[in-house]
Amino acid sequence: MEPTKNFNTTPGMAGESFDDFKAPLFLAWQINSVCNLGCLHCCEEAGHHIPGEMTRDQIFNFLHQVREMGIPYVAISGGEPLLHPDFFEVAEFIQEAGISLKVETNGEFIDDRTVERFAALDFRSVQISLDGATSATHEVLRLKGNWGKSHAAVRKLVKKGVTTEIVFVPTSFNIHEVGPAIDMAYNLGCYGFYTGKIMRIGRAALNWDKLNPTEEQYKACFKILDEKTKQYKDKMKVYYYPYDVIEELKYRLQKPSASLLVIPNGNTKLIGPLPFICGNVKEQPLGEVWERYKKAWREPRVIEFTKRVIKDPNLLAESNKWQNIFETRSETCSA
Amino acid sequence: MEFKKHVRIRKEKFGMVIFETLKEKVFVTNPTGAEIIERLKDKKTPDTIITELASQYGADAAVIADDVNCFINNLVRQEVLAK
Ligand code: SF4
Numbered sequence: 001m002e003p004t005k006n007f008n009t010t011p012g013m014a015g016e017s018f019d020d021f022k023a024p025l026f027l028a029w030q031i032n033s034v035c036n037l038g039c040l041h042c043c044e045e046a047g048h049h050i051p052g053e054m055t056r057d058q059i060f061n062f063l064h065q066v067r068e069m070g071i072p073y074v075a076i077s078g079g080e081p082l083l084h085p086d087f088f089e090v091a092e093f094i095q096e097a098g099i100s101l102k103v104e105t106n107g108e109f110i111d112d113r114t115v116e117r118f119a120a121l122d123f124r125s126v127q128i129s130l131d132g133a134t135s136a137t138h139e140v141l142r143l144k145g146n147w148g149k150s151h152a153a154v155r156k157l158v159k160k161g162v163t164t165e166i167v168f169v170p171t172s173f174n175i176h177e178v179g180p181a182i183d184m185a186y187n188l189g190c191y192g193f194y195t196g197k198i199m200r201i202g203r204a205a206l207n208w209d210k211l212n213p214t215e216e217q218y219k220a221c222f223k224i225l226d227e228k229t230k231q232y233k234d235k236m237k238v239y240y241y242p243y244d245v246i247e248e249l250k251y252r253l254q255k256p257s258a259s260l261l262v263i264p265n266g267n268t269k270l271i272g273p274l275p276f277i278c279g280n281v282k283e284q285p286l287g288e289v290w291e292r293y294k295k296a297w298r299e300p301r302v303i304e305f306t307k308r309v310i311k312d313p314n315l316l317a318e319s320n321k322w323q324n325i326f327e328t329r330s331e332t333c334s335a
Numbered sequence: 336m337e338f339k340k341h342v343r344i345r346k347e348k349f350g351m352v353i354f355e356t357l358k359e360k361v362f363v364t365n366p367t368g369a370e371i372i373e374r375l376k377d378k379k380t381p382d383t384i385i386t387e388l389a390s391q392y393g394a395d396a397a398v399i400a401d402d403v404n405c406f407i408n409n410l411v412r413q414e415v416l417a418k
């Protein structure tokens with residue numbers, strides 16, 4: 001997230017750099033690591049608990065700080081966030097704090113009661129992962145996944161007036177279905193359809209040769225996305241991010257975003273594709289973690305490693321081998 | 336006039352940050368823009384805002400009116416403020 005427009009100002013004014021902000025504008029929070037699925041392309045390598053996950057007290061202590069710092073927008077993901085025992089209390093807290101909330105889920109635990117609760121909370125949106133317009137395509141990627149459940153969840157949420165979005169990760173297995181998937185999203189009444197190049201991190205990095213679409217496949221996909229964007233203009237938001245993770249890293253090195261990525265054990269990553277941890281919200285006040293984040297992007301170790309990753313994308317496979325920038329010991333994700 | 340449902344506003348040293356969280360668009364203003372936004376949040380009309388700013392800065396209301404109206408129209412055009 002970064003400023004896209006200055007009102008009545010000239011370029012170069014304050015508010016254009018992440019440094020200018022007193023607090024993050026966006027918090028991406030992976031509340032848990034547990035998931036019922038084992039998707040081939042999971043960036044988080046989710047499935048099981050990881051050591052040191054935040055306790056209930058730590059979670060609410062953290063949330064009080066999120067509110068006090070005035071962070072305007074939070075996205076909760078996992079793992080599968082609906083498997084977290086405190087999920088609804090957390091969502092209620094965020095909603096009552098006046099913070100905009102997006103929930104990213106695989107959609108497999110959205111029964112009628114959950115839909116009612118989501119509708120009552122009236123938050124920004126629910127984002128559901130649907131990687132195909134058919135069960136065969138979706139389920140080949142989302143091991144143990146049930147397309148019918150996720151599809152039904154979208155239908156029910158839309159019916160109850162919940163702003164619902166679909167996320168589609170293109171791989172060599174499903175990229176041919178991007179057009180039908182967008183049509184499906186529109187027919188279901190979704191607010192938006194989001195996609196972008198698959199990120200070579202987590203399990204996606206391990207399965208990269210199987211998953212990564214060819215350049216021709218991407219070319220055909222982006223052509224369809226252009227057409228669909230026009231077709232659904234003013235009817236449904238078709239959003240795609242055309243850059244891959246390397247292009248993203250090049251950009252972020254110049255212009256880090258005003259956001260924090262907090263993982264289930266409280267560690268705060270600089271950005272998903274890099275292994276660097278700048279702090280832990282269980283151990284440091286959130287304000288201090290934000291200052292550490294800003295400082296971390298200027299650390300020679302971070303800059304040098306990022307440049308190495310840009311030259312050698314194989315290093316993206318290190319993204320979950322955490323390295324604490326301000327301490328010498330390193331930690332390894334056992335998710 | 337009111338800010339749209341998913342718009343969040345925060346004061347900053349440089350002025351104000353406006354975040355349209357549904358469209359995921361961020362806007363920033365300088366301190367003068369922040370003064371206008373504070374008053375819009377308090378549900379003040381453009382005329383009241385112009386009068387208040389003119390007296391606060393000892394400036395000509397006609398000149399202030401151009402700036403305030405242009406600023407407000409911009410907020411409406413960017414779909415962060417509803418008329
Ligand atoms: S991609 Fe999502 S649904 Fe799949 S294993 Fe990872 S967290 Fe679970």
